[in-house]
Amino acid sequence: xxxxxxKISSQQLLFxxxxxxxxxxxxxxxxxxxxxxxxxxxxxxALAITTPVVLSYAVLAKRFPGMNxxxxxxxxxxxxxxxxxxxxxxxxxxxxxxxNIRDVGELYTTFLMPDxxxxxxxxxxxxxxxxxxxxxxxxxxxxxxxxxxxxxFILISTFIFLIDQMDFSKFLPFFELPFIRIFQGIxxxxxxxxxxxxxxxxxxxxxxxxxxxxxNTFFGLLIGAVSLLIGAARNTAVLGRTQTIWTSPSFQSIRxxxxxxxxxxxxxxxxIGQTILIFLKxxxxxxxxxxxxxxxxxxxxxxxxxxxxxAIEVIIAATVYQSPVDHTMITQxxxxxxSTPLVFIIPPLSLLIAKIRGLPKSERGKGT
Amino acid sequence: MFGYLFxxxxxxxxxxxxxxxxxxxxxxxxxSEPISPDLEKNLEVIKGILRDSSDVTTHEFxxxxxxxxxxxxxxxxxxxxxxxxxxxxxxxxxYDVLLLQNNVDMDFTKIDTIRKNxxxxxxxxxxxxxxxxxxxxxxxxxxxxxxxxxxxLVIKSEKRESRGIEEPGTESVVRGPREGFVENVKVxxxxxxxxxxxxxxxxxxxxxGDKSKTDVYIVYIKSVANPKLIEEIRMRLKRxxxxxxxxxxxxxxxxxxxxxxxxxxxxxxxxPDKVAAKILxxxxxxxxxxxxxxLVAPMVFIESFQSVEDYYxxxxxxSVIRIIRFLSYIISTLGPAIYVALTVFHQELIPTQxxxxxxxxxxxxxxxxxxxxxxxxxxxxxxxxxxxxxxxSVGQTVGIVGAIVxxxxxxxxxxxxxxxxxxxxxxxxxxxxxxxxxxxGTILRYIYLALAGIAGGFGVIMGLLGTxxxxxxxxxxxxxxxxxxxxxxxxxxKDVFIRMPLWAxxxxxxxxxxxxxxxxxxxxxLMPSPYKKDNIDSK
Numbered sequence: 001x002x003x004x005x006x007k008i009s010s011q012q013l014l015f016x017x018x019x020x021x022x023x024x025x026x027x028x029x030x031x032x033x034x035x036x037x038x039x040x041x042x043x044x045x046a047l048a049i050t051t052p053v054v055l056s057y058a059v060l061a062k063r064f065p066g067m068n069x070x071x072x073x074x075x076x077x078x079x080x081x082x083x084x085x086x087x088x089x090x091x092x093x094x095x096x097x098x099x100n101i102r103d104v105g106e107l108y109t110t111f112l113m114p115d116x117x118x119x120x121x122x123x124x125x126x127x128x129x130x131x132x133x134x135x136x137x138x139x140x141x142x143x144x145x146x147x148x149x150x151x152x153f154i155l156i157s158t159f160i161f162l163i164d165q166m167d168f169s170k171f172l173p174f175f176e177l178p179f180i181r182i183f184q185g186i187x188x189x190x191x192x193x194x195x196x197x198x199x200x201x202x203x204x205x206x207x208x209x210x211x212x213x214x215x216n217t218f219f220g221l222l223i224g225a226v227s228l229l230i231g232a233a234r235n236t237a238v239l240g241r242t243q244t245i246w247t248s249p250s251f252q253s254i255r256x257x258x259x260x261x262x263x264x265x266x267x268x269x270x271x272i273g274q275t276i277l278i279f280l281k282x283x284x285x286x287x288x289x290x291x292x293x294x295x296x297x298x299x300x301x302x303x304x305x306x307x308x309x310x311a312i313e314v315i316i317a318a319t320v321y322q323s324p325v326d327h328t329m330i331t332q333x334x335x336x337x338x339s340t341p342l343v344f345i346i347p348p349l350s351l352l353i354a355k356i357r358g359l360p361k362s363e364r365g366k367g368t
Numbered sequence: 369m370f371g372y373l374f375x376x377x378x379x380x381x382x383x384x385x386x387x388x389x390x391x392x393x394x395x396x397x398x399x400s401e402p403i404s405p406d407l408e409k410n411l412e413v414i415k416g417i418l419r420d421s422s423d424v425t426t427h428e429f430x431x432x433x434x435x436x437x438x439x440x441x442x443x444x445x446x447x448x449x450x451x452x453x454x455x456x457x458x459x460x461x462x463y464d465v466l467l468l469q470n471n472v473d474m475d476f477t478k479i480d481t482i483r484k485n486x487x488x489x490x491x492x493x494x495x496x497x498x499x500x501x502x503x504x505x506x507x508x509x510x511x512x513x514x515x516x517x518x519x520x521l522v523i524k525s526e527k528r529e530s531r532g533i534e535e536p537g538t539e540s541v542v543r544g545p546r547e548g549f550v551e552n553v554k555v556x557x558x559x560x561x562x563x564x565x566x567x568x569x570x571x572x573x574x575x576x577g578d579k580s581k582t583d584v585y586i587v588y589i590k591s592v593a594n595p596k597l598i599e600e601i602r603m604r605l606k607r608x609x610x611x612x613x614x615x616x617x618x619x620x621x622x623x624x625x626x627x628x629x630x631x632x633x634x635x636x637x638x639x640p641d642k643v644a645a646k647i648l649x650x651x652x653x654x655x656x657x658x659x660x661x662x663l664v665a666p667m668v669f670i671e672s673f674q675s676v677e678d679y680y681x682x683x684x685x686x687s688v689i690r691i692i693r694f695l696s697y698i699i700s701t702l703g704p705a706i707y708v709a710l711t712v713f714h715q716e717l718i719p720t721q722x723x724x725x726x727x728x729x730x731x732x733x734x735x736x737x738x739x740x741x742x743x744x745x746x747x748x749x750x751x752x753x754x755x756x757x758x759x760x761s762v763g764q765t766v767g768i769v770g771a772i773v774x775x776x777x778x779x780x781x782x783x784x785x786x787x788x789x790x791x792x793x794x795x796x797x798x799x800x801x802x803x804x805x806x807x808x809g810t811i812l813r814y815i816y817l818a819l820a821g822i823a824g825g826f827g828v829i830m831g832l833l834g835t836x837x838x839x840x841x842x843x844x845x846x847x848x849x850x851x852x853x854x855x856x857x858x859x860x861x862k863d864v865f866i867r868m869p870l871w872a873x874x875x876x877x878x879x880x881x882x883x884x885x886x887x888x889x890x891x892x893x894l895m896p897s898p899y900k901k902d903n904i905d906s907k
Contacts, residue, residue, distance in 0.1 A: 012855075108826055113713055116823065124823055128830045132837050139841045142854045146836070265717050268825065275829050 006138035007208040014216040014223075015144035016284065017197060021224020022151045023100075023281030024193035025231050025250065025274060030331055032235070033244050035185035037170060038177055039232040045182075046189035047225045051218065054197050056348045058217040061204035063351070064360055068205030070295040075359055076350045083296065085346060089198075090292050092342050096196060097285040098316035099331070101126055104278050105317065106324050111251055112271055119318050125279070126317075130310045132283040133290060134303060137206055140283055147280045148223065154273040155230050158266065161257045162238050170240035184332070191336040193228060194221065195343035202288040247324070250274075286313070401498045407438055407515035414442060417502065424505075431461045437476045438515035447508035449527035452489070457510060457523055460486040477516035487512075491524035503581065530555060536638035536660065538803065543680045548638045553583055553657035556640075560587055560653070563644035568592070574605050576619070580612035584619065588652040592876070597845055601652055601665060616656040616663050623665075625843055630808045633844035635667040642676045650880045666844035666880060668851050670864050672804035673697070678867050687866035693801050694865065700799035700809045704741045705816035705828050707791045711737045713824030725787075732782035738821030740784055744792040745813065747774070752796075851879040871896065 008016075028039070035042045064072050069089060074082040105121045113121075132140055200217075207213060235249040238256060243249035250270055257266045290309055294302040321327040354360070404410055411426060418424045423445040431437050441457065465486060468474070476482055479494055495501050501520050505511050508526035533555070536548030549556045557571060568590040576584050586601055604623040613619060616636065625633045637643050638660050643653050646664045654663040673693045678686040710718055711726060718726065733740060751770040755763040771793075778784045799809050812835065819827035842849035852860025859875055862868040 113824055113826060116713075116826075121823070121826060124827065124830055128833055131834055135837050135841045139837055142848070143836060143840045145856055146854065264719070268714070268717055271825070272829060275826070276833060279833055 006136045006141075006206055008137060008141040008203070008206050010207055010209060010212045010216045012141035012144060013200070013204070013207060013213065014220040015148050016141055016203065016280075017200060017217060017220030018223035018227075019144050019147045019151065019277060019280045020197060020200070020284055021193050021221060022148065022227045023277040023279075024196070024224075025151075025228060025277065028189070028193065028228055028232060029248055029250070030192065030328055031185045031188045032232075032249055033328070034181050034188070034332070036177065036241060036244055037236045038174070038182060039185070039236060040171075040229055041174075042182060042185040042189050043225065043229050043232055046186045046194060047221075049186065050190045050194040051221065053344055053348065054194060054221055055214055055218060056351050057198060057201050058204070058214040060347055060351050060354070061201060061207065062210045062213050063354055065207070065210045066205060067360075068203075068291065068295060069201040070292050071205070072201070072350060072354075076353050076357075086292065086296050089342055090289065090296065092339050093199060093285060093289040093292060094313075094316070095320075095335075096339070097282060097289055098313050098320060099327070099335070100278060100282050100285060101129075101313055102317040102321065102327065104275065104282070106327065107248075107271070107274060107278075110247055110324065111267070119314070122314050122317050125282070126310050126314050128279065129283045129286050130306055132279075133287045133306050137203060137287055140280070140287070144280065147276055151227060151273055151277050152223075154269050155227055155234075158254055158257065158269065159230055159234050161259060161263065161266065162234060162253060165256055166234075166237035167240070168237055170237055187340075188332060188336055189228075191339060191343060192331075193224065195339070196285075197221065198343050198347060199285055199288040201347065202291050203284065286310075402496055403498055403501065403513070403518055403520055405516050405518050407440055407513055410513055410520075411440055411442075413498065414502070414505075427458075429458070429462060432465055432474070432476045440513045441510055442505060442513065443510040443525070444505065444508065447527065448510055448525050452525045452527075453510050453523075456489045456525070457487060457512065460488055477514055479512075479514065479517050479519040479521050482512070482514070483521055487521070487523065489523055489525065493522050494519050495522055496520075507581070528552060533559070539637065539639050539642070539676075541639075541675075541677050541680075544676055545639070545641050547640060549640060549643075549660040549662055551658055551660060553585065553655050556655050556660070556662065557585060557587070559640040560644055560647070560655075563640055564589070564647065569647075572602070574602075576605065576608050576610070577613040578609075578611050580614065582613040583657040584613070585655040586652055587647060587655060589647060589650070592648070592650045593652055594650065594880070597666065597880075598652055600845055601654070605654075613656060615659045616654065616661045619654060619656055620663055625845065629838065629842060630811045631669070631839065631842060631849070632804070632807070633667055633842060633849065634663050634665045635671055635804065636661045636663050638662070639676060645676065645679070649876055666847040667849075668844065668847060668879070669839060669849050670851075670853075672802055674863070674867075679870065683867050683869045690867055691865060696798035696801035697805060697809060700795050700802070701812045702816055702828065703791055703795035703798070704745060704813060705820035705831075707788070708737045708741050708817060709820040709824045709828055712821070726785070729785035729787050733785050734783070737788075738817070740788050741792070741817055741821075742814075744784060744788055745795075745817070748792055748796050749810065847879045852877075 028043075031042060032039055060072065064075070067075075070082075070086045073085045073089075076082065077085055101122055104125050105118050108121050109116065109118050204210075204213065231250060235243050235253050238253040239246070239249055243252070246252040251267050254267045254270045255265070258264050286306075286309070290302040290305045293309070294305055299305070321330065401413075411428075415424075415426070421444070424442065425445045426440060426442050428438070428440045431439055439461065441453070443453065461482070465476075468485070474481060474485070483492060483494070495504065496519050501511055501522070504522040504524075508524075508528070510523045510525050512521040512523060514520075530552040531550045533547045533550060535546040539548075547559065549559065561569065566589060570586075570588055570590050572586045574584045574586070575581050584605065586598065586605070588598055601623070605619070608619070608622045610618065610622070620632075620634045620636070621627065623634070635646075637646075643662050643664060647653055651664050651666060654665065656663070673690060675689075675693075678690060681689075711730070715723060730737070735743070747770070751767065754766050754770075758766060775784075775789055775793075779786050779789055795813065799806055799813075802809065816828055816831050819831040821827075823830070839850050840848075840854050848855060851857065852864060857878055860877055860879070862873050
């Protein structure tokens with residue numbers, strides 16, 4: 001018995017994943033301080049490492065059609081252990097969502113509206129996400145392509161506008177940084193933009209047809225990764241080593257756009273793009289969170305949980321960190337560690353166990 | 369649990385209300401009796417029911433050979449054409465009957481005999497129930513009652529004043545037919561029939577309203593329209609329980625998909641060519657007697673930006689105009705909000721020269737920008753409303769006084785900055801470019817303005833996202849409201865932001881004609897091309 005009655009097609013899944021990964025464009029700044037001008041390399045390496053893992057999610061969803069992560073956990077690990085694993089996932093979703101909401105607040109208080117109270121921004125943003133979640137996954141899936149197209153349009157147009165300021169020698173030298181920093185960077189990138197797609201194990205339960213799910217997941221991931229790559233390459237080519245000293249290299253590089261003194265101050269473009277993409281990501285995470293919790297508690301509808309959870313999210317987001325620096329430090333050093341098993345170990349392990357035990361068995365499918 | 373109880377209580381209170389309404393609107397007593405053979409008794413009953421209506425005329429007469437048959441003609445003076453009654457009913461019955469050679473044997477107590485031999489109008493029918501008799505009488509028919517017959521003859525001799533077919537006031541065109549619908553629904557159906565001479569054109573009649581008994585017609589093409597759509601419209605029309613339907617807006621509010629949305633999900637038009645085009649695409653039109661506004665369902669958002677003239681003009685200019693319409697809708701909803709967001713929150717985004725002139729203009733203004741914008745928008749909506757309701761000559765004076773005198777004076781007095789006047793007046797002009805979305809545009813403008821005043825550009829983006837989510841969740845009779853943009857449909861996109869040439873748009877909209885969408889498709893290769901020399905030679 002699944003909660004959500006909405007159905008999405010696998011093409012819509014492609015756009016959802018692409019938009020979800022693009023929504024982390026802002027978060028790529030976590031690695032820039034570590035990996036400097038080699039960020040593009042880190043993104044490629046992380047993509048290569050993560051792709052098989054993310055595809056294992058799709059294979060898992062194909063093996064258990066119409067079931068979400070919580071149901072799969074119950075089947076694979078049994079009633080008790082499955083619940084424990086699900087609670088671990090829910091904790092991960094809860095915290096990641098609040099960090100993402102906090103990111104929006106930090107984006108605005110740092111760059112665009114420094115005088116506005118932080119909590120107020122969080123409340124307005126979370127209210128909009130709440131509205132999206134009450135409308136259901138179908139509506140989000142239907143409009144996802146608009147977000148992705150907007151994101152790509154902004155990336156490509158800013159890339160073209162900045163071409164005359166780019167100096168590709170800023171990518172040199174190639175292997176300068178110590179390997180341990182590169183390794184940490186790869187870990188961050190593979191966890192944050194790519195690994196968070198583990199949330200789609202809940203959304204894939206709504207697919208009306210799981211036939212092309214692996215292909216579409218891959219292309220969605222690829223579109224997102226290429227977007228990240230374009231953004232990182234643009235920042236490095238424009239700013240070079242100096243990008244580590246800015247709070248947001250993307251904003252700083254876009255501010256340099258000056259075409260005939262007509263097209264200037266384009267940073268509002270990146271503000272709009274990042275806001276709507278993070279909105280998509282947060283709404284999806286929020287949806288995943290409420291569905292996971294209501295599935296765990298055996299509720300008939302997730303709607304009663306939406307408002308209380310929204311309030312909890314705002315409170316966590318407002319109080320969890322002291323400052324943006326705190327946020328960056330903890331994400332770099334602690335955040336990615338506790339979520340690694342969820343992303344890299346449990347889903348492939350579930351797949352393996354399901355294969356060995358020959359799940360799903362038809363008579364067991366009814367209990368959960 | 370409390371929510372559940374609360375819902376139950378609300379349900380019961382609503383249910384009781386509904387029942388009260390139904391009881392009030394139940395038809396009066398003794399109307400379902402059959403007609404008795406006794407003429408005197410019938411007349412007494414009818415006069416009893418209509419005793420307070422002074423315009424009911426009863427004419428009793430004797431006819432036939434020897435004047436041995438008794439009859440009575442009842443009609444409502446103000447609704448019927450008396451000349452026709454005299455010529456086609458009374459004259460044949462009372463005088464022409466004498467010319468019949470074998471009239472001596474004829475039994476004129478049988479309605480059929482009279483109907484077949486004497487009455488010379490085509491539009492007549494027999495009724496046996498008193499309620500049917502009264503319904504027809506009140507709709508303007510003349511009723512012939514014969515002593516000794518259990519039936520009555522209804523002769524439709526309605527006289528109706530009708531406005532001539534004029535150019536509609538709401539949708540005037542530069543190029544295109546100038547005719548518009550009128551209040552008489554029969555004329556409107558005729559206008560549509562002249563456009564679509566197809567055997568599959570269906571015209572279904574409904575009578576809605578317990579007191580008004582308004583004629584409502586669904587018009588569609590059987591082979592094109594989705595049968596599920598028609599079934600849905602029928603079902604929703606049958607569900608309407610109301611005393612009177614005075615305009616098609618009543619129907620719209622009872623059958624629309626989402627009554628809590630500010631966006632209309634059923635379109636309306638006064639132009640037969642527009643409605644015919646939509647029927648040909650597979651939509652259904654709902655015609656209501658007594659109003660020139662015809663409803664068309666389903667509606668998609670993009671329709672608001674399309675005009676019939678787009679298809680009569682050549683595609684290039686039509687596309688330019690359509691893009692201008694989209695821009696004007698954006699300006700009309702977002703103009704004041706963006707001005708407020710820029711001047712209050714994001715001054716760094718304004719080029720320096722412009723910023724200086726804005727600052728100079730605002731130097732003496734005592735209000736914050738958001739108050740200024742609210743005041744000006746309120747003044748504009750006030751002027752518009754006053755101008756619409758007043759007589760035309762006075763309306764112009766209001767416009768001049770309001771716009772020129774008041775605007776000029778308030779700028780000179782330093783109450784309003786000149787840039788704000790420019791912003792609000794361009795918003796006002798832009799809001800008239802998309803008439804179908806003026807209502808929603810006005811409401812959205814205030815919402816976005818409030819959001820911009822509270823949270824600047826961030827608030828506006830959140831407002832836009834909320835609107836997008838709402839629009840994407842809307843459906844009109846099963847068709848997604850934002851089709852073909854959401855969900856994406858490439859063949860539908862030919863007629864959204866630009867208008868492709870007619871020969872490139874040979875398919876019907878997929879979202880509206882769900883079933884067997886490619887049949888009835890025109891042949892490809894319609895693109896006009898100059899005759900090649902080979903073609904001429906081969907002839």
